[in-house]
Amino acid sequence: MFKYKLPDACPEIMKRKHREGEYNTRYYRITKNNPPDKDDFLPQWFLDFFKKRREKCKKDVYKRCKMAGLSLLKNKGEAIRLMIKFPALGNFLFSGIISHHHGLLFETPGTEPSHHTFYAYSEVDEVQIFQKREK
């Protein structure tokens, strides 16, 4: 059902802790590539170089579930602020409309008030969703 094999108890733990995000709404994603490619939408948990850290946080169910989701922002200003503060995240900003058909979306506003965590369904191509260049 989901594009990536999620860790155990995920996304159930997110359902317990967070409200679902608003669908049919525009979200922003910082990318390294222009146009974006699939690597720009790979959640941290699944990055090759994260393998060692994946093994370390096996017990922290919530943390690993959050890492297995993709960070999206609902507020463009917040995305730009992050790009300035952390240039290594990427130099480009793309946006797209997320609908129910694309995956599960949760409001996760721990720090950035508009931060969301997204779990894409299989067959969903994020590159096709995030086509509008914003910066």
Added chain:
Amino acid sequence: MFEQEFILINNRVLPCFVIEYYDGPKELVCLGENILLLWRKYEKDSEVWLKADVKNKKILYDYLKNRIGILTLLQNSSLFLCRHSYEKESYFEVIRKVKYQEIEKEFPENITLGYNFLKKLLEKHYKEIKSFSIFSSQKTISSVSTFLLDKLERKIYLQKTLASNPPKIDSDGYTYLLAA
């Protein structure tokens, strides 16, 4: 609301809050130590972070209250580049001291935190205290239990981790962790 991380730096265990998160923690603050940690980049075996030992609490608090920008904070700090290994989740290794002038060019603007962290933190604690005060009414027994269990589980997990892989820390650091 705010995730807590326990990090090992200079052989000390420090409790820190995650204050910026995007594809993982990107900025941490260790309030008791006046330390701010900023993610800089991913490398093959580790992440590179910038550690700012802020000269005084007022500067740090002004930054956390969204009143001053990151460059102002860095200008008033001793700065160090750190390696955060993927293999050792909590361990930050100081690589070298850096001058403000080396770092300044990495930030095109004196960008702020974007929100008042201290206010949010106090609000969160206020709610927790409030929930304890009406504990006797049993209206919020479930939420209080969850809160206590979360804390307990976190503590047990950390103790187990430390027991199986004891870090080189001084007695103060260890006491601090157990008391957290």
